[in-house]
Amino acid sequence: VRAGRFDQGKMWTFDVPPVEYFRQTYGVPADEAWFTRARLGALRIPGCSASFVSPRGLVLTNHHCAREFVTQVQARNDSVLQVVQEKRNFLDDGFYARSVSEERAVNDFEADQLIAIRDVSARVDDAVDGRTGEERRERIEKVTSDIEEDLLEEFGGEEAGVVVEVVALYNGARHSAYVFRRYQNARLVMAPELQIGFFGGDPDNFTYPRYNLDFALLRIYDDQGRPLDTSEWYFPWSTEGVEAGDPIFIVGNPGSTSRLQTVAQLEFRRDVQDRATLAFLERRAEAMKEFIDTWPERAEPYDLRNDWFGAMNAVKSFTGQIEGLHDPVILAKRADTDRQFLATLAADSVLGEKYGGLIEEMAELQQAKRELAPGYGAFLGLTADGFASPTLHRALLAFQVLNARQQGAPDGAVAGLIAAMDSVEAVPPELDEWLIEARIQEFVEAYGADERWVGAILRGRTPEGVAASIRANSVLADSAASADRIRRGLVPAEDPALRFVGLYVPAFVRFQQAVGQLSQREEEVAAAIGRARYEIHGTALPPDATFSLRIADGVVEGYPYNGTEAPPHTTFFGMYDRYHAFKAAYPEDSPWDLPERWRTPPAGLDLATPVNFVSTADIIGGNSGSPVLNADLEVVGVVFDGNIESLPGDYIYLPERNRSVTVDARGILAALRHVYGMDAIVEELLQGSAAAVR
Secondary structure, X not given: OOOOOOOOOOEEEXXXXXXXXXXXXXXXXXXXXXXXXXXXXXXXXXXXXXXXXXXXXXXXXXXXXXXXXXXXXXXXXXXXXXXXXXXXXXXXXXXXXXXXXXOEEOOOOOEEEEEEEEEOHHHHHHHXXXXXXXXXXXXXXXXXXXXXHHHHHHOXXXXXXXXXXXXXXXXHOEEEEEXXXXXXXXXXXXXXXXXXXXXXXXXXXXXXXXXXXOOEEEEEEOOOOOEOOOOOOOOOEOOOOOOOOOEEEEEEOOOOOOOOOOHHHHHHHHHHHHHHHHHHHHHHHHHHHHHHHHOHHHHHHXXXXXXXXXXXXXXXXXXXXXXXXXXXXXXXXXXXHHHHHHHHHHHOHXXXXXXXXXXXXXXXXXXXXXXXXXXXXXXXXXXXXXXXXHHHHHHHHHHHHHHXXXXXXXXXXHHHHHHHHHHOOOOOHHHHHHXXXXXXXXXXXXXXXXXXXXXXXXXXXXXXXXXXHHXXXXXXXXXXXXXXXXXXOXXXXXXXHHHHHHHHHHHHHHHHHHHHHHHHHHHHHHHHHHHHXXXXXXHHOOOOOOOOOEEEEXXXXXXXXXXXXXXXXXEXXXXXXXXXXXXXXXXXXXXXXXXXXXXXXXXXXXXXXXEEEEEOOOOOXXXXXXXXXXXXXXXXXXXXXXXXXXXHHHOOOOOOOOOEEEEEHHHHHHHHHHHOOOHHHHXXXXXXXXXXXX
16 A cells, blocks of 8 residues: 555645646646636635625525524514515525515625735744744744734725735645635525435435535625625536536635644544544534424524534544544555655655654654543533533633632733623523533543542532532523623632532643643644655645635546445436435435425426536535536536545545535526526526526
């Protein structure tokens, strides 16, 4: 087994676009103008990607990227909306604005368009030359802040809607300043029913989702309240789509990858860190699901379904990553990458002197981290909204406030901690209690009931009993009054939640300090390995993903699946087959149920129309909502997921296994026209297409 050419992926940056590679591999005229068009049509939105798809600010992304905005619009539910939507549940029944006047404003929206890139590596390197540890970190922070301020001024400042970020590539071997134009005025245009956007539920989602209309449309408006003029940037819509063997290009913002990690780092993740994270997520997802199933109406105001979907997607991701790290072929390929690196250093005396011993030191650091393994399972996500008990989260903040006051800190010094208590997201009391119980169970599993501080928490009780007592008797369980109580000094020292925090904090601090020291050195060694590999390979290999704009290439191609073959495309025929085939087995709550408007195929809907297709393009979380383009930079779909075999993509890309899954542009058009009656949107999408021009 040997390392492959593209083991480190094909998420190319726009800093150094792969012009010759694209031309030689696909015959694409990928000149500067081509890459500029690809860059300006793409967007980064919170946690996802998107793109302009019409001259009037229309934005395409995934349904699962827009769910928050769907529930947001539902929550406001003003009188006009009630008339237009007949008080429907927009998540279940969908949201459809058939005219511009029906489009609904969304909050907390940001869409970043990358308008310029500057290589600032030399400036950063000069600032940190020879520095290590905390001094190096402080200097990087200072110089990047200076660069961002300088470019912000050059491009017109925040009042011009400009945002600047300095992005570290190749573990810091290279730095680029990305200048964005940020849009914040957006309205929801269309989101289909949850059931059609998530068709097949977990059974398909955890293997190969392939009949999903996982798309949504928003519109960006200018400062005058008019649809934004995007005639220079948008991607025209393809009506012809793509077929097997056609090249495609995905332009989006992959979140993060770890393809420069050593085998020792990956083995630590497999055995300790990722395993602890998976257990954490599974336990909390189970608690959320139990609450949703028991009290579905009470769950809606807390948006628990969206939280649960997020938790289950994370469960899926970590499950696949851990399974991949048990694959001897994957580890052998990564081991060969390490061997090649060591051989190159040994053959070059200058590089060897500069970077020798890094792989060995990284392995020693991972062994030292293994000795701290219990803490990785016990203290994960102590303050993670949606996953941590709000009562315990407030108690930790209150504990810090009281400690600071005992040391003479003035009120102003703790104001931020008290304000943070007000922002802790509330959950239903029963779920809060279950989350407390989950934390106690993790303490017991990690350290054992005989550990002194764990025994002091239990005092002979079960985790369930301790959780019930804390929830029933702590004044910090009251989300409305907690901050006011701590502000006025009315939280008693014997409060059970406060006592709970006081018992685990010493162990947590010891763990945090030990991990912090190891992590700082690990970061330095990883940065040195990144610099060494950059000196060896340059930009021939793409850097790890950083939730910054990339372009990935691939071809439309099926793959071996479950002992048979998965075809390149699926169609509405297949979707209806799964709906009918599972009816008897799932008389209620079928993952393959269809929304009411879909159950009888509407007149005009050609069931042979492609719904989804798969390709070899390299994606990861954050790419959701990315436009999938043909060689003419026309939209042929929107990517929404990957097959289960692609989940090890965090640390290796295997084109023979990895498949990205895309909603076909033809399926979207058919749904908009024949199912939802959104002819005006169809015309808007097609006005720049080749079909419309002809």
